Amino acid sequence: MTRPAAAVAASLADALASLAPTGVRCEVLPIDAVHRASLFADERAAMAAARPRRRDEFATGRAALRAALGRPVAVPVGDGGRPVLPPDVTGSIAHDDAVAVAVAGSSARWAALGVDLERAGPMPADEAALVRRTDEGDLDARMVFVLKEAAYKAWSALGGRLLDFTEMRVEVAGEGSFVATPIVSGAPNLRGRYGLVDERWLAVVAFTRRTGVGCFGAGLA
Numbered sequence: 673m674t675r676p677a678a679a680v681a682a683s684l685a686d687a688l689a690s691l692a693p694t695g696v697r698c699e700v701l702p703i704d705a706v707h708r709a710s711l712f713a714d715e716r717a718a719m720a721a722a723r724p725r726r727r728d729e730f731a732t733g734r735a736a737l738r739a740a741l742g743r744p745v746a747v748p749v750g751d752g753g754r755p756v757l758p759p760d761v762t763g764s765i766a767h768d769d770a771v772a773v774a775v776a777g778s779s780a781r782w783a784a785l786g787v788d789l790e791r792a793g794p795m796p797a798d799e800a801a802l803v804r805r806t807d808e809g810d811l812d813a814r815m816v817f818v819l820k821e822a823a824y825k826a827w828s829a830l831g832g833r834l835l836d837f838t839e840m841r842v843e844v845a846g847e848g849s850f851v852a853t854p855i856v857s858g859a860p861n862l863r864g865r866y867g868l869v870d871e872r873w874l875a876v877v878a879f880t881r882r883t884g885v886g887c888f889g890a891g892l893a
């Protein structure tokens with residue numbers, strides 16, 4: 673039986689709050705057309721040709737990000753679809769068919785954040801071969817997908833280029849933490865945490881400005 677979106681949002685909100693480092697604010701909302709009313713003009717224009725469901729997920733993602741930020745700022749669509757935030761804050765959005773999640777924090781502390789979620793479940797072998805590198809062993813391909821997408825969003829916010837999934841390598845550390853490394857000369861390690869919550873993989877990556885490293889403890893070198 674499908675759980676109500678509000679119940680899913682509540683359990684994901686608890687999980688995200690425990691996965692995210694201190695100082696990163698999180699919000700999870702059930703996807704709802706009601707959030708269309710709070711779109712700013714530029715945001716509404718970006719969705720002018722979109723289907724109703726896409727408008728709803730976009731609007732709910734914006735609402736979640738504004739709630740995480742704690743202020744009603746416009747978040748235009750930037751290069752490649754990334755959310756463009758005021759310079760003093762950074763953040764990230766993801767959605768599935770039921771909920772939108774957002775993380776946000778001060779740019780003085782965080783150079784980049786990334787979040788992703790996706791329903792758990794087996795991935796067809798041909799897709800898994802595109803997502804998982806041979807040196808990532810037998811990690812769940814759907815999980816690898818989510819870890820890489822969260823890391824890619826942070827990487828993109830740092831100015832990194834578009835990557836194929838096999839151009840990012842993930843290594844899972846203990847206690848739900850991971851390191852994602854773009855296979856690009858000079859790229860940093862992107863550290864994150866992940867979990868399986870309400871039949872969904874959920875991952876968050878945070879890259880600090882002060883030390884220039886991930887913020888989830890020593891983890892993997």
Ligand SMILES: CC(C)(COP(=O)(O)OP(=O)(O)OC[C@H]1O[C@@H](n2cnc3c(N)ncnc32)[C@H](O)[C@@H]1OP(=O)(O)O)[C@@H](O)C(=O)NCCC(=O)NCCS
Binds near residue numbers: 733753766767789820
């Ligand atoms: C950006 C991308 C990762 C989003 O993933 P998705 O599964 O399609 O959708 P999600 O729900 O997880 O996330 C969507 C949100 O990501 C954000 N986003 C889009 N492009 C982004 C980018 N370049 N950087 C950071 N965030 C981005 C947006 O806020 C978007 O929501 P919105 O359009 O409603 O504002 C994906 O569309 C993409 O472009 N992938 C290409 C690169 C890649 O994945 N490489 C392999 C991993 S290394």
